[in-house]
Amino acid sequence: MRILIFGKTGQVATELQLQADVVALGRDSADLSDPAACAAVIAASDCDVVINAAAYTAVDRAEQEEAVAHVINGDAPTAMAHACAARGTPFIHISTDYVFAGTGTDPWRVSDPVAPQNAYGRTKLAGEEGVRAAGGQSAILRTSWVFSAHGNNFVKTMLRLSQTRDALSVVADQIGGPTPAADIAKAALSMAQQMLSDPNKGGTHHFGGTPAVSWADFATEIFTQANRAVTVSGIPTADYPTPACRPLNSRMDGTTLETDFNIAQPDWKTGLGCVLKTLEHTI
Numbered sequence: 001m002r003i004l005i006f007g008k009t010g011q012v013a014t015e016l017q018l019q020a021d022v023v024a025l026g027r028d029s030a031d032l033s034d035p036a037a038c039a040a041v042i043a044a045s046d047c048d049v050v051i052n053a054a055a056y057t058a059v060d061r062a063e064q065e066e067a068v069a070h071v072i073n074g075d076a077p078t079a080m081a082h083a084c085a086a087r088g089t090p091f092i093h094i095s096t097d098y099v100f101a102g103t104g105t106d107p108w109r110v111s112d113p114v115a116p117q118n119a120y121g122r123t124k125l126a127g128e129e130g131v132r133a134a135g136g137q138s139a140i141l142r143t144s145w146v147f148s149a150h151g152n153n154f155v156k157t158m159l160r161l162s163q164t165r166d167a168l169s170v171v172a173d174q175i176g177g178p179t180p181a182a183d184i185a186k187a188a189l190s191m192a193q194q195m196l197s198d199p200n201k202g203g204t205h206h207f208g209g210t211p212a213v214s215w216a217d218f219a220t221e222i223f224t225q226a227n228r229a230v231t232v233s234g235i236p237t238a239d240y241p242t243p244a245c246r247p248l249n250s251r252m253d254g255t256t257l258e259t260d261f262n263i264a265q266p267d268w269k270t271g272l273g274c275v276l277k278t279l280e281h282t283i
């Protein structure tokens, strides 16, 4: 299976390169702010499947740069999906829990209505809609709270803060599933294989780590496993003001991924252990 990946340095893109023999395109060879160029790369490629692991992921900065984020998260995946449809190539795109409003406490099902609360979520939703409308064989994998040993993420932020702080205030009323990037890569590769052998496979699915926790609970588990003496105080969202509004409920229901692809939701505490081992006191 010849796999073409958009993204090279990101968390999921890095894990894809560690797990499979892929061609990974960095910004230098495919800039998502030029959607037509991304489509042209696909048209000229001999790949069997395309995975888009690149995105504008700076949630707060997107509030100021929504137009730029819209091209990268909305127009580029749409152009990729059209290019894939034109040559009959399965396309896998990664999306986010932030397409949901965050109301209630039930895990979000694939069939639930979307209502993004911030610019990043709106641009990611535009990408989903473009990919679905392109009409080819495609899958959208919505995930949440991604962490890994690479790039920027909450685990690395907490470890960095623990070098200078022995107490931290962390939001305790936003609940979601931390998801290891390694498990997302593994799921995407399995989906790619299955989509290649069955043209009827695809659709929108959820993949979020279990059990769901608050960011404060997540921080506490990070410090426990990393053996760092940091006291975590849970605070309400109102006490941690940020430019972008974040959903309170990011729980994801992974039933359809299990049914259609036989892929179970990942256990994030195990994945956290692997990441901390890889980081080995580098932070």
Ligand SMILES: NC(=O)C1=CN([C@@H]2O[C@H](COP(=O)(O)OP(=O)(O)OC[C@H]3O[C@@H](n4cnc5c(N)ncnc54)[C@H](OP(=O)(O)O)[C@@H]3O)[C@@H](O)[C@H]2O)C=CC1
Pocket (backbone or CB within 6 Å): 007, 008, 009, 010, 011, 012, 013, 026, 027, 030, 031, 032, 033, 052, 053, 054, 055, 056, 057, 072, 094, 095, 096, 097, 124, 142, 143, 144, 145, 146, 147, 151, 152, 181
């Ligand atoms: N991070 C998270 O918590 C979550 C992420 N997701 C989704 O998962 C997917 C993977 O995210 P993740 O691995 O965390 O991403 P990262 O933030 O780790 O990396 C983003 C990647 O996108 C690339 N990129 C950004 N802008 C462009 C551009 N204009 N042209 C080419 N490449 C670009 C970056 O390249 P460069 O290094 O050159 O900037 C980088 O490789 C994304 O679709 C994201 O929306 C979903 C839920 C949660």
Ligand SMILES: Cc1cn([C@H]2C[C@H](O)[C@@H](COP(=O)(O)OP(=O)(O)O[C@H]3O[C@@H](C)C(=O)[C@@H](O)[C@H]3O)O2)c(=O)[nH]c1=O
Pocket (backbone or CB within 6 Å): 057, 058, 059, 096, 097, 098, 143, 144, 145, 146, 153, 154, 157, 168, 169, 170, 171, 174, 215, 240, 246
């Ligand atoms: C550093 C810090 C953060 N927080 C809060 C802010 C926020 O609510 C939460 C997580 O902060 P982050 O900046 O890591 O969150 P954020 O970048 O919004 O994470 C999101 O990224 C995008 C790409 C997604 O798709 C989402 O699934 C989600 O993972 O923790 C604290 O309460 N205390 C702290 O000291």
Ligand SMILES: [Mg+2]
Pocket (backbone or CB within 6 Å): 057, 058, 059, 153
């Ligand atoms: Mg972030």
